[in-house]
Amino acid sequence: MPDGEPAVEVDGLSKRFGDVEAVRGIEFSVRPGEVFGFLGPNGAGKSTTINMLCTLLRPSGGRALVAGHDVVRERDAVRRNIGLVFQDTTLDGYLSGEQNLRFHAELYGVPRQAVGERMRQVLEMVGLWDRRGDLVQNYSGGMKRRLEIARGLLHSPRVLFLDEPTVGLDPQTRASIWDYIRQLKDAEEITIFMTTHYMDEAEFCERIAIMDSGTIVALDTPESLKAGIGEDRVRIQTSDDDAAIAALEERFGLAAVVSEGAVTFSVAAGEAFVPRLFAELGVPIRSVNVSRPSLDDVFMSFTGTTIRDAEAGAGDRNRLTMRAMRR
C-alpha cells in the first residue's frame, strides 16, 4: 500500500438479507493512519459493513478495497493485512493467553523467529505479559478484550478493525482500552476502523461516519460535525430571569427559556457572544456557561432521534443478556 492510497475505500457498497436492505450503497474512504469511527445505533448496519470489509460477508453490490485489495476478489490478501477484534469474544478459554496468541501466529504464518519477540511486545502493550500463562477462561472481561486487541495486532496488520471494542465493559476498563488504542496508533502506524454506539468514544476518532438505517447520514471530524450544527448552548444565571428573557428577545432576537434554574438559549459562536451579552443585556448576570453541541445533538439533528431512543427499538437487549450469561 503506497503512501497516500486510502486504507479503506468503499464505493456503492450494499448488502441485502432477503427483503431487508441492511446497507444501502454507502461510500467513504479512510486515510492511512487514521482513526475512523462508525457511529450509529445497533441495527444501523455498522457490523454488516465491517463484516463485508473483513471478507466475512459477501457484498450484494458495490465495491470495497481494504489496504488496496478487493474484499471479494482478493480475499486472502485482505485477510493478511487486517486485524480483527469482534464484539463477542473469539478466544479459546481452555488455552492460555500465550497459547491463543501462538495459535494466531501460526495460522497467519508469522515468521517463527519473530513470533516470540512480537508476542512479548503486544502482550506488554496491553499489560498482559505477566498473565500470559493463565487460562483465558480465568481472565476478566476487560482482560479478554485486551488480549483480543493484542492478538489482532500480532501479525502487524495495516488496518485494525474494532467492532464495538468496549461494549459491555465497565467505564474504567473502557478508558484503559482507549489508552491502548491511542498508544497503538502512535506505535504501529496503523489505520484503525471502529464501530461504536458510545457518543463519548466517537469523540476520540479523527473522523466519524454517522450511520442510520443502512446509510451514512454524515461524515466528518467530530469538531466539524458539531460546528455544522452551528449554535452553542448558553446558560446564564441572573438576578431577574424574566427581565433577562425579555431583554434577550428584545435586544438580540433570541428565544430563551428557564431550564434547570438557568436561562438557556442557543446562539452561534457562543463564546464570542458572551462579551456582548454582558455589555448589552442590562440585567446583572451571576454566572455564565457556554457549551458546544455534543455528538448527541449532531446525531439528533441528522436522524431526528437520539441514539438511545433509536436503540430502544433494536433488539440488542437479548444480545446483552446472552453476553452476560456467557461470562
Add this chain to the structure above:
Amino acid sequence: MPGSSAAGPGGRAAPVAGIVRVRVPEPGLRQDLRAVKIVLHRELLRFWRDKLRMVSGLVQPVLWLLVMGTGLSNLMATGGAGGGVDLRTFIFPGVCAMSVMFTAMFSAGSIVWDREFGFLREMLVAPVSRSSIVIGKCIGGALVATMQGAVIVALAGLAGVPYDPVLLAQLMGMMFLGAFALTGFGVMMAARITQMQSFFALMQMAMLPMMFLSGALYPLNGLPTWLSILTKLNPLTYAVDPMRRAVFSRLDLSPELQRTFSSGVTWNGWLVPVWLELVLVAGIGAGLLGVAILQFRHTD
C-alpha cells in the same frame, strides 16, 4: 493491575522504540501445512487439559468389555455355543472401535462448540485455506481418538488378547483410520449445526444404529438376510472387521471356531480381503472429508 505499568503514560515510548513489524507471507502449501499443524496441536492440547473427558470416554467401553463381556460370557458358557472363545475376546475389537467412535465424534463436535463460543470465526478469517483447518481438525480428532483407544488396547490382557507388538500396532493403525473417517463424518455434520445439543442428539441418532449394525457386538456369520444386508451397507462394519480378523489371527483356534466368530465380510459369497476393507474405510473417510471441506468453503 500488575504488568500494566509498561503501558502507562511513562512507558509509552518503549514499544515504539523496539517495534518488531512482522510480515505475513503469501499463501502457499507451507502456510497451509503450518495451519494444519496448529489446528491439530490445539486438539491435542485441549484433550490433554480435559482429563474428565478422557476418563468419561473410557467408562462406556470398559463397561462393555468387563461388565457386559463377563456377564454374557456366563450365558455363553452355559449354552455351550462359545466353546473356547471368551466373549470378552470376541467383543474386544468392537469395543476398541466403539471407544474410538465416541471420542472422534466428540472431537468433531468441538467445531460446533467453537462456533458457539466464537473461536471458529478466528479460524475462518485467517488467510489460510479452509481445507487446512478441516484437515487439521480431522487428523487432530483422529489422533485424540486413537490415544483414547490406546488405553483400551492396553487392557487387551483382561480380554484374553495377547500383547503381541505387531498386533497392537495393527490395531492402533486401524483405529486411527476408522477414527479419521468418523471425524470426517462428524465434521461434515458439524458444518451446518449451530448448537451443541442438536449435534449430540443427531450423533446419538446416527451412532447407535451404526454400532449395532457393525458386528462390533455379535458375529456376522449366519445372520438373517435383512440384518446381513444392513451390516454390509454399514461403513463401520469395514472398520471393525479388520480389527477382529487381526485379533483372531493371533489366537490358537480351530478353523471352525475361526469361521464362527471371525468369518469376515462376504459380498455375494466372496470374502472381502482386509486391504480392500481398509481402502474402503480410507476412501469413505476421504470422501466425507471432501464434503466437509466444501461445506466450510461455503460458510461465512
